[in-house]
Every structure is written in C-alpha cells, then in structure tokens.
Amino acid sequence: xxxxxxxxxxLEIISEQCxxxxxxxxxxxxxxxxxxxxxxxxxxxxxxxxxxxxSLAAEALLNIxxxxxxxxxxxCSHSFIVQEEYILNCPVCKxxxxxxxxxxxxxxxxxxxx
Amino acid sequence: MKVKVVxxxxxxxxxxxxxxxxxxxxxxxxxxxxxSGPGAGKTSILxxxxxxxxGLRIGVIEGxxxxxxxxxxxEKHGAPxxxxxxGGACHLDANMIYEVLQDLPLQDLDLLVIENVGNLVCPAEFxxxxxxxxxxxxxxxGHDKPLKYPLMFQESxxxxxxxxxxxxxxxxDINKIKKDALSLNPDLKIFEVSCRTGEGLSAWTDWLKKKAxxxxxxxxxxx
Ligand SMILES: Nc1nc2c(ncn2[C@@H]2O[C@H](COP(=O)(O)OP(=O)(O)O)[C@@H](O)[C@H]2O)c(=O)[nH]1
Ligand SMILES: [Mg+2]
Ligand SMILES: [Zn+2]
Ligand SMILES: [Zn+2]
Numbered sequence: 001x002x003x004x005x006x007x008x009x010x011l012e013i014i015s016e017q018c019x020x021x022x023x024x025x026x027x028x029x030x031x032x033x034x035x036x037x038x039x040x041x042x043x044x045x046x047x048x049x050x051x052x053x054x055s056l057a058a059e060a061l062l063n064i065x066x067x068x069x070x071x072x073x074x075x076c077s078h079s080f081i082v083q084e085e086y087i088l089n090c091p092v093c094k095x096x097x098x099x100x101x102x103x104x105x106x107x108x109x110x111x112x113x114x
Numbered sequence: 115m116k117v118k119v120v121x122x123x124x125x126x127x128x129x130x131x132x133x134x135x136x137x138x139x140x141x142x143x144x145x146x147x148x149x150s151g152p153g154a155g156k157t158s159i160l161x162x163x164x165x166x167x168x169g170l171r172i173g174v175i176e177g178x179x180x181x182x183x184x185x186x187x188x189e190k191h192g193a194p195x196x197x198x199x200x201g202g203a204c205h206l207d208a209n210m211i212y213e214v215l216q217d218l219p220l221q222d223l224d225l226l227v228i229e230n231v232g233n234l235v236c237p238a239e240f241x242x243x244x245x246x247x248x249x250x251x252x253x254x255x256g257h258d259k260p261l262k263y264p265l266m267f268q269e270s271x272x273x274x275x276x277x278x279x280x281x282x283x284x285x286x287d288i289n290k291i292k293k294d295a296l297s298l299n300p301d302l303k304i305f306e307v308s309c310r311t312g313e314g315l316s317a318w319t320d321w322l323k324k325k326a327x328x329x330x331x332x333x334x335x336x337x
Binding site for chain 2: 010038086096100108109
C-alpha cells in the first residue's frame with residue numbers, strides 16, 4: 001500500500017551509506033522482505049524504479065529476497081513454515097500458542113557501489 | 115565494492131517513535147493507537163468514551179487524509195485535540211505525531227488517543243510510540259476480515275466489534291470473527307459494542323481506565 005514511502009526510505013538510506021563509503025554510484029542493492037510485512041515486491045520494484053532516476057542509484061538493480069512466514073510452537077516445540085501470510089495454529093499439534101519467528105522483515109542487507 | 119548495510123528500512127521511523135515514547139513517559143501519559151478501516155466507528159467510539167466520563171483527562175490526535183470533521187466532533191466534548199492531514203498518505207508515522215506534540219498539554223493529560231487514518235493495512239506497520247494498539251471492526255465489514263488483514267489483529271491489544279446493533283440486518287458470523295481473531299492473537303481482548311445503543315461501551319471504558327491508571331502507578335513507582 002505504501003510501497004512508495006518504503007522505496008523512498010530505501011533510497012535515502014542507501015544514498016547516505018554510499019556517500020559514507022566514499023563512492024558515487026550504487027550498482028545494486030539487496031533487500032529482505034517478509035511475506036507478512038504487508039509489502040508487495042512487485043509494487044516496491046515499480047516504486048523504486050520510478051524514483052531512482054537523478055539519484056546515486058539511477059542505474060541500481062534492486063534484488064528482493066522474500067522471507068516466508070515461520071513459527072515456533074510453544075506446545076510441541078516444532079518449527080514450521082506456512083504458505084499463508086499468517087499463522088492460525090501449529091500445523092503439527094494444532095496448538096494455538098506459538099511465536100512468529102520470521103516473515104515480518106523489512107531490511108536492507110547490503111549493496112554494491114562503485 | 116560490497117557495502118554491508120543491515121538496517122531496518124523503517125529504522126528512521128522507529129527512532130522517532132522512541133523519542134515520542136520518551137516524551138510520553140516523561141508526562142506519565144498512556145497512549146493508544148486507534149486503528150480501523152474507513153467508517154468502522156473510531157471517532158464515534160471516542161465521542162462516546164469522552165461522553166461517558168472516565169475521569170481520565172483525555173487528549174486526541176486525529177489523523178485523516180483530508181479535512182477536520184473528526185477534530186470538530188471531538189472538540190465539542192471539550193477534549194484537547196489536534197488534527198493531522200496526511201495529504202494522501204495511508205497511515206500516520208512517528209514524525210507526523212512528533213511534530214504536533216507541542217500543540218497538546220501532555221503534562222495535563224492521562225491518556226492520549228491517536229485516531230489513525232482509516233485503513234486496515236498500513237497503520238499496524240508504523241509505530242508512533244504508543245503503549246498499545248486498539249482496533250475497531252464494524253460487524254458490517256464481514257467475517258472474513260481477520261484472515262484477510264491478519265497483522266492488525268495480531269498487533270492489537272483490544273478489538274472493539276462495533277455496530278453490534280446492526281446484527282439483525284446482516285448475514286455476518288460474529289462468532290467466526292471472534293474465533294479467527296483469537297486464533298491470530300490469543301491475548302486479544304474483545305468488546306462487542308454499539309455506539310448507537312451504547313451497548314458494551316462501559317465494559318470498554320472500565321478496561322481503558324484500568325490500563326491508563328496502572329500506567330500512572332508504574333510511572334509513580336519510578337519517581
Ligand atoms: N448503526 C450504527 N452506526 C454507527 C455505529 N458507530 C458508528 N456508526 C456510524 O458509522 C459512520 C462512521 O462512523 P465514524 O465514527 O465516523 O467512523 P471512523 O471513520 O472510523 O471514525 C457514522 O455515520 C456513524 O454514525 C454503531 O454502533 N451503530
Ligand atoms: Mg474518524
Ligand atoms: Zn505444536
Ligand atoms: Zn501506508
């Protein structure tokens with residue numbers, strides 16, 4: 001929904017880091033986006049490519065690693081991966097007490113600069 | 115050359131949210147981020163909460179894409195209120211809140227309610243420095259909403275199921291809403307309410323009062 005503001009945040013952070021590293025051009029950037037983060041990769045690609053012109057990242061390639069939603073059951077201690085964007089209960093014991101262990105990521109991992 | 119970044123994309127927002135949190139703590143202020151889809155009844159619930167008289171000194175921040183209708187409705191109840199217009203943005207962020215805090219008498223308040231932009235998706239993703247998130251779902255929105263918009267249900271401490279007076283006219287399965295919401299979030303406190311008839315609202319205000327007063331007690335203990 002607000003992929004544009006996310007893209008703006010990404011561009012600000014990587015531009016700042018690029019200058020800090022003493023470089024002038026961003027060639028690529030790697031993100032990790034959880035499937036339960038509410039951000040759609042396609043919309044983020046679109047937004048990023050729309051705003052990157054006239055920036056240090058004008059020619060940067062955006063790579064997005066999607067992170068699946070995983071949980072850890074408090075009842076039977078099994079770890080599990082779900083296909084949905086949410087967890088309703090543990091698929092092994094059907095218990096409803098669990099922790100979400102991944103899927104909410106919205107992170108910049110690294111980038112190539114030159 | 116490879117540069118390690120390893121930063122949360124929303125880190126700037128989280129930093130400002132922590133600063134807001136510090137200002138709230140200094141004023142021993144309990145803060146609620148009130149969220150729902152458009153028209154579920156957030157402003158109506160706030161008006162009823164103010165009218166019922168909780169004994170709490172309540173301030174309000176109204177977030178809307180445009181207009182000041184909601185702030186005017188709150189002002190009629192004598193509560194300090196500030197309107198934020200997001201100018202199209204689909205959620206409030208920490209900086210929008212930070213910028214209006216100087217317009218509210220924080221030290222003279224017990225509870226600050228931030229009415230977020232009507233949207234079931236984004237507001238849950240942006241911390242503004244609140245103690246808890248509370249969401250409103252009107253039963254007219256249908257029983258598929260918890261599974262379609264899981265994040266907000268997971269993040270909220272309480273769910274107000276509003277417009278319960280409309281139940282006789284709707285083919286909505288209220289028990290399914292409650293069951294799915296509790297599966298997503300077993301700790302969720304659910305109140306069935308109607309702003310039209312007043313049903314269920316005193317249970318909500320009692321709970322709210324307890325939460326806010328407990329906050330003051332822990333703040334006093336720290337002094
Ligand atoms: N029947 C009925 N209508 C309600 C109730 N609560 C709010 N409304 C109506 O729903 C509409 C939207 O309410 P409002 O408080 O502005 O929703 P908001 O957009 O979430 O702030 C208004 O026309 C209200 O009068 C309720 O409990 N029952
Ligand atoms: Mg409103
Ligand atoms: Zn289990
Ligand atoms: Zn948004």
